[in-house]
Amino acid sequence: MTMLREQDDSPQEAVNPELERKAERRESWRGFFHAVPAYVYLIVFFVLPLFVVFVFSFASRGRTGRPILENWNLDGWTRLGDPLVSTIVGRSLFVAVLNTFLCLIIGYAFAYWIATRPKQSTRTLLLILVLIPFWSNFLVRTYAWRLLLDSDGYITQLGEWTGLWGRMLFTLPAVFLGLLYGFLPFMVLPLYAAIERIDWSLVEAGRDLYASGTKAFLKITLPLSRPGIIAGSILVFIPSLGAYVTPDILGGAKTTLLGNFIVTQFGAARNWPFGSALSSAILIVMVAATILYFRSGARTV
């Protein structure tokens, strides 16, 4: 469909297919010209860099850590199998999966609650209250937990007073808290969008046919909110897997995640080819996750 097509009963069009084809070609050029600036920009500053990372992962390492474009090898990629590397990759996957799961459980109950408030105005207000932290600076939100979890922070004081926990800063639980806090809004928004669209008369029909509340939820509500579950999970999983700021501020030496490990390769460790191989590996996981998303999305929508 073109933007400004001639009226269907236009005699010219009916008589002259040559002219029509010409018009179509002109439309096609117009579309192309609209896209050209962004297209060129993204090729120069996204596609080519992507390609360079992949190429550099096979380069050899110079004295300063910068890649030397000769003696092509697979060192960067074989190092992915190192015990140290697999520990970090395993830990990152564990953190990303668990964080996605926690966000999903808490976020679902939360989004369901907002979406089932009877008044539209209540729903809008609650949604705005979710949007504010969503738009707020991520660094500041992570920093807030640095304050709370420090030795004289309120959470630490509360833990010491109840005797349930000590100082959590620079441990894995602190990283989890930070990631949960950072990415929960990413889960809530798509879940809310999916749950709010549900046709509740279907759930009611299920209840009329003597399905229990639990059964109606599992068999009707949950499957109908699947697009939101998948979108939210992707939105939380990918940044959790590549997280850098949160583990850097709240974690310690024993909680190094993939993101920090990659950054180290370009800094202190001075091994750009290995860092490139790690980045390429994350990219491959990401593309796979996205393809899965679009596949399952296509089936449900």
Added chain:
Amino acid sequence: MTLHEGARAGRRVDRLLSFNGWLVFAFLYLPILIVIVFSFSGAANVGIWGGFSLRWYERMFGNEQLMKSLQNTLWIALFSTIISTVLGTAAALALDRYRRWVGRGAFDAILYMPVIIPDVTMAVMLLLWFTQIGLPLGRGSILLAHIAFNISFVAIVVRARLANMDPVVEEAAADLYATRWLTFRRVTLPLIMPGVLGGGLLALTLSLDDVVITSFVQGPGATTLPVHVFGLIRKTVTPEINAVSTLMVTASMILVFASLAIQRRE
């Protein structure tokens, strides 16, 4: 969608859900509130209340390095927003209004990738590329990087708006012999304006907030406020950071309300 009586959760479940809901809100808001409150504390220790004082704000505005980085941040945010809004809007038009052109499918895929790619990966890619082509790192390289991730966000927001717009009005304008430019200027643009402004505000927010990508492509003497603050937090935590944080949260809140106001104005 109206809620049907029979579909509602039982009273006990509903009470549990409400409890969880308010708990989540407390979880989302209390940490930020504590930072804001302590930014007004006079004590030199971050976690202790030392009476109301504005000394950390005074110190913040007197900190030359901090102000220089704030200036850089605003400069980069302004230009990256303007450029990415123009390019992103044109890209959205190309994808939504023109169905067949060379390379459309590839463009569609490329356009979405910067959104889902993890920050660290994007940062690494751009650093390698900039050093490879010999581009000096500094304010310019940060700007180029910010435009690269912002175009996609703008295009997605504008495209969503275009998808909800009936092309019939544009056809009507054409039938009345409006030129393409006039149609765009007087019909299309006003109708997609909330999307364009919303996308622009999103780009502005992302540019103001970015830490990871900027910290990779920054150069000597040219850093942004969040990256500067990130460096400070990694060293030691001082109450001055509370004041800067409050400033940044306030800026985000203003942007949220601005974008809500734009959506309201329909």
